[in-house]
Amino acid sequence: MSEGADHPLLVSLRGKTFGRLTVISRAENVGGTVRWLCRCECGAEKAIRAKLLVGGNSRSCGCLARELTSMRSRRHGMTYSKVWQAWRGMHARCRDMRSDRNQYYGARGITVCDRWQSFEAFLLDMGPLPAPEYTLDRIDNDKGYSPENCRWATTTEQNRNKRSNVRLTLGEETMTTAEWARRIGMSHTGLADRLDDGWSVEKALTTPPMMRGVRARRKA
Numbered sequence: 001m002s003e004g005a006d007h008p009l010l011v012s013l014r015g016k017t018f019g020r021l022t023v024i025s026r027a028e029n030v031g032g033t034v035r036w037l038c039r040c041e042c043g044a045e046k047a048i049r050a051k052l053l054v055g056g057n058s059r060s061c062g063c064l065a066r067e068l069t070s071m072r073s074r075r076h077g078m079t080y081s082k083v084w085q086a087w088r089g090m091h092a093r094c095r096d097m098r099s100d101r102n103q104y105y106g107a108r109g110i111t112v113c114d115r116w117q118s119f120e121a122f123l124l125d126m127g128p129l130p131a132p133e134y135t136l137d138r139i140d141n142d143k144g145y146s147p148e149n150c151r152w153a154t155t156t157e158q159n160r161n162k163r164s165n166v167r168l169t170l171g172e173e174t175m176t177t178a179e180w181a182r183r184i185g186m187s188h189t190g191l192a193d194r195l196d197d198g199w200s201v202e203k204a205l206t207t208p209p210m211m212r213g214v215r216a217r218r219k220a
Contacts, residue, residue: 013050019059021048078119082129086136087122090145110138113146126152141165166192170205180205 013023013036021038027047029035034050040061052058078084093105094112104110116122125147126136137153138145139161153161165176177195181188186209194204 013053016053018053018056020064021053021058021060023053078123082132083123083126084119086129087116087119090116090136094145109144111144113144115147116145126150137161168201168205170202185209 012026014025016023018038020041024037024039024045027035027037035047036050036053037045037047038053038061039045040063042061042063044061044063046061048058091112092099093101094110095106096102097106099106115125130152133154134152135155135158136145137151137158139149139151141162142165143149165178167174167176168180170180175183177191178188181191184191184205190209191204194207195201199207
């Protein structure tokens with residue numbers, strides 16, 4: 001359907017102001033799209049779609065977005081630092097469908113808490129990395145990113161965490177290794193050692209912990 005002369009996008013915008021933009025004149029249409037030549041407060045001129053101007057989606061030639069980005073960078077001074085990269089990576093895994101890791105995070109319901117939408121809040125809660133080899137780790141791999149479920153950890157610590165989240169079933173009850181270890185009163189490392197030594201799940205979970213100072217490693 002063709003646009004009539006009284007269509008909102010065809011009404012003259014000459015002289016009108018939209019944020020930092022002042023409309024100078026009509027610009028050449030591109031692909032049938034109505035555009036207006038605008039002068040920004042910074043002095044730059046740019047042809048902008050009428051729809052973006054009228055809808056409030058364009059308020060500058062692009063300088064405003066650049067200034068806001070610069071302000072955010074100056075505010076915390078850590079843009080592109082390892083902490084900032086960890087924060088960005090966390091969001092990418094959970095929200096960016098193009099990320100090759102999204103299938104293990106966002107696609108299976110792992111989310112970032114509301115508070116950590118802000119990098120400043122993330123930095124305040126997590127603090128700086130203890131050392132370069134530390135990365136962001138979720139304590140419970142079935143839960144999302146939040147202050148109570150995250151820590152800085154080394155690769156070794158993260159592997160131990162994954163090990164503690166292995167699920168074991170006894171009867172009709174299924175829990176992680178760490179949860180079973182708490183149930184039977186021993187460390188999850190000790191329980192994992194039993195399984196590594198070839199103990200059956202039933203024997204590993206029903207045999208009382210050895211006395212302190214005595215290793216619980218026995219072949220099934």
